[in-house]
Amino acid sequence: MKQRSYSNVRLLAAMAAVLGLSTLSASAMHIAEGYLPKTWAFGWMAVCVPFVVAGFLSIRKKVERSPRAKVLLAMCGAFAFVLSALKIPSVTGSCSHPTGVGLGAILFGPTATTILGLIVLLFQALLLAHGGLTTLGANLFSMAIVGPIVSWAVYMALKKAGVKPAAAVFCAAALGDLLTYVTTSFQLGVVYGNVAEYLTIFAVTQVPLAIAEGLLTVVVFNVLEKYSAAELRELSVL
Amino acid sequence: MKVWQKNLILIGLVILLAAFPLWYCRDAEFGGADGMAGELIEESDPDYEPWFQPIFEPASGEVESLLFALQAAIGSGIVCFVLGRVTAKKPEDQKKV
Numbered sequence: 001m002k003q004r005s006y007s008n009v010r011l012l013a014a015m016a017a018v019l020g021l022s023t024l025s026a027s028a029m030h031i032a033e034g035y036l037p038k039t040w041a042f043g044w045m046a047v048c049v050p051f052v053v054a055g056f057l058s059i060r061k062k063v064e065r066s067p068r069a070k071v072l073l074a075m076c077g078a079f080a081f082v083l084s085a086l087k088i089p090s091v092t093g094s095c096s097h098p099t100g101v102g103l104g105a106i107l108f109g110p111t112a113t114t115i116l117g118l119i120v121l122l123f124q125a126l127l128l129a130h131g132g133l134t135t136l137g138a139n140l141f142s143m144a145i146v147g148p149i150v151s152w153a154v155y156m157a158l159k160k161a162g163v164k165p166a167a168a169v170f171c172a173a174a175l176g177d178l179l180t181y182v183t184t185s186f187q188l189g190v191v192y193g194n195v196a197e198y199l200t201i202f203a204v205t206q207v208p209l210a211i212a213e214g215l216l217t218v219v220v221f222n223v224l225e226k227y228s229a230a231e232l233r234e235l236s237v238l
Numbered sequence: 239m240k241v242w243q244k245n246l247i248l249i250g251l252v253i254l255l256a257a258f259p260l261w262y263c264r265d266a267e268f269g270g271a272d273g274m275a276g277e278l279i280e281e282s283d284p285d286y287e288p289w290f291q292p293i294f295e296p297a298s299g300e301v302e303s304l305l306f307a308l309q310a311a312i313g314s315g316i317v318c319f320v321l322g323r324v325t326a327k328k329p330e331d332q333k334k335v
Contacts, residue, residue, distance in 0.1 A: 128306065
């Protein structure tokens, strides 16, 4: 009961704070708990199921084929954990956070990364009231399915085009991050209208963060490229 | 250029990226509550009622920052542990020295 009234006070405070802000100050993060109508909430979950199943199978196959890669997989998950916790200010006067899933997508492919994203989203939804269980499907789709697919596709295309690995990693991670939030904008715009407005707000806020994510992913990749080239070749990253 | 030098420059760039908005829009509130996305929704659909509440919410901003710090700590702990293992000299390397 007491808990309940606290959360009401918090809600009022948040509303008051928002009234004083321009629309540009809306934060660009995951879709909050309960903010998607039921049909959409369950619809997105259904869309995610095959990707999650494919993800588990993909991880099992990859670990079987190269057991040494297990420790790198753990690191990719941990990397997404760190980056999702970093709320960074952006030029729109609000804060958002990177997703950190680009690294996993480049090293292990998009479906395996879906599982890593799922772990991060569950942690934040259950313990931090950030994102939500009802919006888990939608958030999983944007952050752990679209983002990694974009990152993986961009990396593959640039690698084939002969771009230097570090540059390809940067583009892949940054674009995956950006497209995650473009997807979020569409997910909200489709339901509530005004895709353009959501897009301006979410995508613009995310631009500097996407660049930051690209740079941080290259930092880790540089180390791996130098010291762990054998594993990267085993995963056909290099 | 050595890897650590390259990485130091990259990390410096990230810090600049994060610090620039603080200087560029000094009057902004830098709000980051998830609820704000919800406010936008309420603007376009004032009748919308969230139909589900988070089953657990951090008791205060302090507790929330604890959990976020914990999330970053666990993550960076594992990342650094693995990178430490990866960059460590392997026994066969040491024999060569």
